Amino acid sequence: MEIQLYNVTKRFGEVTANDGITLDIRQGEVLALLGENGAGKSTLMKMLFGLYPPDEGSILVNNRETIIDSPQKAMSLGIGMVFQQFNLVPALSVLDNLLLAYPTPPFWTFRGLFGETGSHRKVLTYLEELMPGLDPSTLVRDLSVGQRQLLELVKVLNLDAKVLILDEPTSVLPPQEAERLWGLIRRLGESGRSVILITHKMQDVMACAHRVVVMRAGKLVQTLSREECSEASLVRLMMGDSNQRSSIDVTPRDVFSGKPPRVSIRKLNARQGVQSIENIDLDIRPGEILGIAGVSGNGQHLLADSLVGLAPLSQGEVIIDGIVLHSAARAPKTSEQVAYIPEQPAVNAVASDLSLTTNVALSHFRQLRFFPAWEPEIEQTREIIRQYQVRPDSPSLPAGQLSGGNLQKLVVGRELQGRRDLIVAAYPTMGLDAGAAHDIYQALFAKAHDGAAVLWISEDLDDLMAYAHRIAVLQGGQISGMFDPRECDRLDIGRAMTGEHQSATAGPTAINAEPHTRAAS
Ligand SMILES: Nc1ncnc2c1ncn2[C@@H]1O[C@H](COP(=O)(O)OP(=O)(O)OP(=O)(O)O)[C@@H](O)[C@H]1O
Numbered sequence: 217m218e219i220q221l222y223n224v225t226k227r228f229g230e231v232t233a234n235d236g237i238t239l240d241i242r243q244g245e246v247l248a249l250l251g252e253n254g255a256g257k258s259t260l261m262k263m264l265f266g267l268y269p270p271d272e273g274s275i276l277v278n279n280r281e282t283i284i285d286s287p288q289k290a291m292s293l294g295i296g297m298v299f300q301q302f303n304l305v306p307a308l309s310v311l312d313n314l315l316l317a318y319p320t321p322p323f324w325t326f327r328g329l330f331g332e333t334g335s336h337r338k339v340l341t342y343l344e345e346l347m348p349g350l351d352p353s354t355l356v357r358d359l360s361v362g363q364r365q366l367l368e369l370v371k372v373l374n375l376d377a378k379v380l381i382l383d384e385p386t387s388v389l390p391p392q393e394a395e396r397l398w399g400l401i402r403r404l405g406e407s408g409r410s411v412i413l414i415t416h417k418m419q420d421v422m423a424c425a426h427r428v429v430v431m432r433a434g435k436l437v438q439t440l441s442r443e444e445c446s447e448a449s450l451v452r453l454m455m456g457d458s459n460q461r462s463s464i465d466v467t468p469r470d471v472f473s474g475k476p477p478r479v480s481i482r483k484l485n486a487r488q489g490v491q492s493i494e495n496i497d498l499d500i501r502p503g504e505i506l507g508i509a510g511v512s513g514n515g516q517h518l519l520a521d522s523l524v525g526l527a528p529l530s531q532g533e534v535i536i537d538g539i540v541l542h543s544a545a546r547a548p549k550t551s552e553q554v555a556y557i558p559e560q561p562a563v564n565a566v567a568s569d570l571s572l573t574t575n576v577a578l579s580h581f582r583q584l585r586f587f588p589a590w591e592p593e594i595e596q597t598r599e600i601i602r603q604y605q606v607r608p609d610s611p612s613l614p615a616g617q618l619s620g621g622n623l624q625k626l627v628v629g630r631e632l633q634g635r636r637d638l639i640v641a642a643y644p645t646m647g648l649d650a651g652a653a654h655d656i657y658q659a660l661f662a663k664a665h666d667g668a669a670v671l672w673i674s675e676d677l678d679d680l681m682a683y684a685h686r687i688a689v690l691q692g693g694q695i696s697g698m699f700d701p702r703e704c705d706r707l708d709i710g711r712a713m714t715g716e717h718q719s720a721t722a723g724p725t726a727i728n729a730e731p732h733t734r735a736a737s
Pocket of ligand 1: 232233619620
């Protein structure tokens with residue numbers, strides 16, 4: 217199947233998201249669509265998937281002008297799309313979610329009528345390829361973010377799409393799952409399907425793209441073959457002249473070594489569904505950046521929720537400056553001492569129908585008056601917009617109208633306002649282009665300079681090794697190793713991630729200092 221987009225333009229009010237784009241998508245090719253946050257990549261693909269009508273221009277499918285006015289129409293033509301946000305039913309099993317998404321399920325596919333029929337196996341074929349070993353009766357709410365992402369992809373593959381649009385498919389995947397996905401994408405291309413890969417990651421491009429299209433500010437700036445690409449040239453094309461950035465500073469170790477811990481986590485135990493964490497014992501000093509590495513689904517989510525007061529503890533305490541903030545004896549409660557940048561902020565951290573200003577104000581809603589004075593809130597939002605270069609730059613815009621990356625920047629800006637003693641950041645740069653990721657690291661580490669303790673959950677080992685002072689590995693809900701990035705390599709950490717490494721280079725208890733503890737009054 218061949219597709220041509222001809223002179224396609226899309227406007228949202230004053231924003232021109234796509235400006236006269238002409239692009240062809242050839243049969244059997246993997247086309248990478250690259251661009252900064254807000255460049256217009258998702259909008260272009262949403263038009264191809266029938267979610268938005270173009271304001272100008274036309275779409276040709278196999279050389280015939282075609283109106284694609286709904287996703288159903290797109291799917292009937294053989295075009296499928298996997299979004300950054302998931303569309304799954306958490307209370308249902310993996311198999312039930314796959315059956316629900318099956319186009320017009322014949323009656324014999326339903327569970328219970330004929331048991332595990334051949335049709336069941338059909339919906340499970342890609343699942344077995346992408347997630348070998350996953351039990352199809354697992355409830356979706358017990359899957360990690362990465363597994364949910366792959367399940368979304370399996371749903372679309374089951375529709376037998378000829379053209380597949382994947383929006384940032386590897387942003388939540390650990391390295392080995394990303395590699396499995398690259399392999400599948402290459403095979404899909406070889407089998408004559410076309411894959412459009414919206415991405416910020418050069419690794420994705422180098423691993424499987426045949427051609428690369430670079431967009432900037434709504435315009436298509438260049439199309440290149442993979443052989444013509446280098447990382448430097450792509451970054452230059454994506455960012456134009458705006459890629460001049462200073463280097464990232466982290467607090468020198470001697471600033472905090474010898475100081476008492478700002479945050480002490482003592483024998484933390486919690487359970488939620490099938491996720492659990494056990495006996496987590498960590499100290500973080502003021503200014504220190506403690507990285508948490510691990511394959512997603514090993515308790516990261518629950519650890520973060522327990523530290524910020526969103527999940528009840530079954531045992532243990534979280535202590536800040538010697539005062540108990542959370543303990544098993546109390547109901548969980550959030551605190552303004554603690555900032556939280558959760559994974560998937562679009563789902564977990566904003567109300568998409570409310571304005572940027574209201575979303576920023578919600579972070580300190582306990583201080584708002586019954587009739588809030590909005591002018592300072594608008595001013596604060598403007599400041600975040602300026603500092604993090606959020607686009608469009610209108611405080612009154614509903615948050616749902618920001619692109620995924622811009623929304624992420626807004627949430628990070630909101631959470632890092634004011635004094636914070638503990639910052640829990642889960643994948644804070646996921647889905648961000650290189651420039652935005654740089655700005656976020658700089659802002660996060662500046663907070664550490666000001667004395668905050670930072671607990672930074674990431675799957676990007678290169679970034680953790682470059683910036684974290686220590687790296688704890690979470691495996692099966694427990695700390696399986698504690699590493700000094702100056703004295704270990706990726707393999708040591710990788711072994712701890714898979715449970716091979718049992719005796720850490722330095723055990724957590726050896727590194728932790730005894731906190732001075734007193735109960736909160
Ligand atoms: N539904 C909408 N209403 C108003 N503006 C929108 C809407 N969707 C997108 N935009 C705007 O269009 C521009 C392009 O957004 P788009 O989501 O296509 O960018 P993107 O390149 O996919 O970004 P990201 O990498 O951050 O996902 C942005 O300025 C965005 O705010």
